[in-house]
Amino acid sequence: MRELNASQLLRVSDLEGANPPTALEGTDLERHVRDRVLTTTLDRAVAWARSNSFFPLAFGLACCAMEQFQTAGPRMDIARFGYEAFRASPRQADLIILAGRVSIKMAPIIRRLYDQMLEPKWAISMGACCSSMGVFNNYALVPADKFMPIDVHVPGCPPRPEALMHGVLKLRKLVQADPDLGWRERYGALGTEEKPLDA
Amino acid sequence: MNATRQPAVTEGGARAPGPTLPDGQAASSDGRDGALRQELLTLNFGPHHPATHGVLRLLVTLEGEVVRDLKPVIGYVHTGIEKTAEDKSYWKVIPVVERMDYLSYYFNAMAFCAAVEALVEVEIPRRAQYLRVIHLELNRIASHLIWLGTGALELGAVSIFLYCLRERELILDLFEMSSGQRMHTRYFQVGGVIEDIPSGFERKLREFLAVMPKRADEYGAILRSNEIVLQRLRGTCPLDAETLLGLGVTGPLLRAAGNPWDLRKAAPYSSYEEFDFKIPVGSVGDNYDRFAVRLAEIYESVRIIEQAIDGLPEGQFITTDRKVALPPRHELATSMEALIHHFKLVTEGFRVPPGEVYEPIESPRGELGCYVRSDGSSKPARVHMRDPSFVNLQALAHMVKGSYIADLIATVAMLDPILGGIDR
Numbered sequence: 116m117r118e119l120n121a122s123q124l125l126r127v128s129d130l131e132g133a134n135p136p137t138a139l140e141g142t143d144l145e146r147h148v149r150d151r152v153l154t155t156t157l158d159r160a161v162a163w164a165r166s167n168s169f170f171p172l173a174f175g176l177a178c179c180a181m182e183q184f185q186t187a188g189p190r191m192d193i194a195r196f197g198y199e200a201f202r203a204s205p206r207q208a209d210l211i212i213l214a215g216r217v218s219i220k221m222a223p224i225i226r227r228l229y230d231q232m233l234e235p236k237w238a239i240s241m242g243a244c245c246s247s248m249g250v251f252n253n254y255a256l257v258p259a260d261k262f263m264p265i266d267v268h269v270p271g272c273p274p275r276p277e278a279l280m281h282g283v284l285k286l287r288k289l290v291q292a293d294p295d296l297g298w299r300e301r302y303g304a305l306g307t308e309e310k311p312l313d314a
Numbered sequence: 315m316n317a318t319r320q321p322a323v324t325e326g327g328a329r330a331p332g333p334t335l336p337d338g339q340a341a342s343s344d345g346r347d348g349a350l351r352q353e354l355l356t357l358n359f360g361p362h363h364p365a366t367h368g369v370l371r372l373l374v375t376l377e378g379e380v381v382r383d384l385k386p387v388i389g390y391v392h393t394g395i396e397k398t399a400e401d402k403s404y405w406k407v408i409p410v411v412e413r414m415d416y417l418s419y420y421f422n423a424m425a426f427c428a429a430v431e432a433l434v435e436v437e438i439p440r441r442a443q444y445l446r447v448i449h450l451e452l453n454r455i456a457s458h459l460i461w462l463g464t465g466a467l468e469l470g471a472v473s474i475f476l477y478c479l480r481e482r483e484l485i486l487d488l489f490e491m492s493s494g495q496r497m498h499t500r501y502f503q504v505g506g507v508i509e510d511i512p513s514g515f516e517r518k519l520r521e522f523l524a525v526m527p528k529r530a531d532e533y534g535a536i537l538r539s540n541e542i543v544l545q546r547l548r549g550t551c552p553l554d555a556e557t558l559l560g561l562g563v564t565g566p567l568l569r570a571a572g573n574p575w576d577l578r579k580a581a582p583y584s585s586y587e588e589f590d591f592k593i594p595v596g597s598v599g600d601n602y603d604r605f606a607v608r609l610a611e612i613y614e615s616v617r618i619i620e621q622a623i624d625g626l627p628e629g630q631f632i633t634t635d636r637k638v639a640l641p642p643r644h645e646l647a648t649s650m651e652a653l654i655h656h657f658k659l660v661t662e663g664f665r666v667p668p669g670e671v672y673e674p675i676e677s678p679r680g681e682l683g684c685y686v687r688s689d690g691s692s693k694p695a696r697v698h699m700r701d702p703s704f705v706n707l708q709a710l711a712h713m714v715k716g717s718y719i720a721d722l723i724a725t726v727a728m729l730d731p732i733l734g735g736i737d738r
Binding site: 173174175176177178180181182184185187188189190203205215216218220221224228250251252253254255256272273275 | 361362363364368369389390391392393394395397398409410413416417460463464475476479480482483486496497498733734737
């Protein structure tokens with residue numbers, strides 16, 4: 116790869132077969148610049164970087180943690196997206212994946228872990244138990260939304276690794292997009308149905 | 315960790331007081347008898363800690379680096395499963411109990427189904443028994459793979475974790491083929507299994523059986539030749555078979571200490587008596603033996619599955635007793651009686667004659683027993699699980715007292731407690 120400075124970029128280089136390079140003018144130059152130069156805001160650039168390098172907390176509660184392992188495993192390979200750096204300390208993490216059932220005894224500890232994470236931080240509730248108490252639905256459990264903000268809920272009992280990956284990619288979109296958007300605008304949904312990601 | 319480490323078991327099998335300190339001064343808790351005075355430090359370990367296999371909390375009393383006392387605090391994933399089970403009809407309890415020990419879901423379902431089957435006295439077709447054996451042993455391998463992967467991870471070996479996950483995916487694919495789910499499959503029913511294995515299952519199973527022993531050889535080669543792993547496992551935290559039995563410990567931990575107690579041989583269930591397999595045992599009962607026994611069990615499980623798939627009998631995969639098992643779908647359109655049975659089973663469930671029963675099976679962690687008491691209604695009056703993780707955890711303090719805290723990590727890894735099973 117050759118390094119090109121800006122003035123060279125704005126020329127028709129010999130990459131396109133025009134040799135020697137000739138200077139462009141008028142609408143040709145405009146079109147040339149529009150095709151090659153990307154402008155963005157700092158916020159968006161930072162959000163892009165953040166959303167492609169989550170540091171999840173190495174934290175498992177129950178069954179779902181096993182599928183969370185599989186997400187890091189060779190088949191799903193969460194490292195493809197840049198999320199493989201599982202951190203043991205909440206101070207180094209910016210994403211907590213609640214993988215499993217949250218008992219009433221565990222809830223204050225999870226809240227404390229979440230509070231120890233530095234801003235900006237996100238939370239995924241994985242599986243039916245910590246979203247809605249799941250099949251148990253009894254005295255012992257508490258849904259995660261009761262004691263901390265959750266950004267993405269991944270349904271399933273337990274969700275497949277693909278489902279968790281889908282949830283994490285949803286979170287990526289959430290981080291990249293305007294935070295003020297509602298979920299329907301963000302995901303292009305109509306009513307309660309969501310359009311496919313790449314439609 | 316220094317050169318003066320000595321094995322914590324002496325020739326006579328008695329527990330040595332602990333590692334000696336570098337100058338030969340015995341480390342003692344009162345600190346009066348030597349120049350080395352050390353205060354005791356109480357360390358809170360968990361419930362969120364990457365090396366506790368879940369949300370186990372340990373209150374460790376340390377003198378320097380030496381563990382003097384240890385108290386496990388449990389209950390952080392208490393889910394109220396036993397209470398919930400009392401509220402559901404028998405066949406709806408299966409998915410709830412499956413989620414206790416979340417690495418051995420087939421075993422949970424098997425223990426419960428066996429208990430209910432003993433109460434209603436239903437005959438299990440031999441094909442169903444063989445299918446159960448295949449899935450139980452596959453599940454045993456999957457559970458041991460997670461144990462090996464996470465255990466090695468805690469000893470600092472990261473790559474073996476990824477290798478183990480690779481093989482576990484193959485097993486979960488097989489589960490998905492036979493039942494549609496990767497985990498918590500609800501494949502076992504009272505009276506048999508929910509469906510026969512699909513076409514293509516046998517071919518994929520044989521592919522897996524061909525590859526698994528080779529991969530297990532590789533794990534062994536990686537870990538047995540790793541000096542760090544050997545240093546941390548060999549001779550650390552042994553416990554003799556008598557003490558283990560006194561604490562009620564079963565499974566690979568007991569077998570590592572030399573006692574070949576395995577319910578598959580001692581009290582065969584689900585036609586285990588028809589298979590030829592060995593019980594791997596250790597000699598010293600240290601962490602290395604615990605590791606070696608479980609790794610050897612993977613080979614034995616492969617052998618059992620090979621025999622089961624070779625000799626898989628023809629016939630029914632679930633009992634024809636319509637009082638406990640759903641009628642086949644096609645009968646519903648033609649038979650009024652089948653429709654009535656179906657309606658009765660799905661709405662109320664089947665009634666179980668009053669009585670109580672305890673059915674133990676050999677789970678990857680030891681004796682998993684299910685106690686069911688029936689009052690004659692369609693819901694169990696009491697369901698209790700004797701979970702091996704819970705009982706085995708008692709032995710942890712006896713194992714690690716007098717050892718270094720680094721050996722505590724290795725011992726927890728080799729103990730393989732599953733907190734979902736402990737807390738229920």
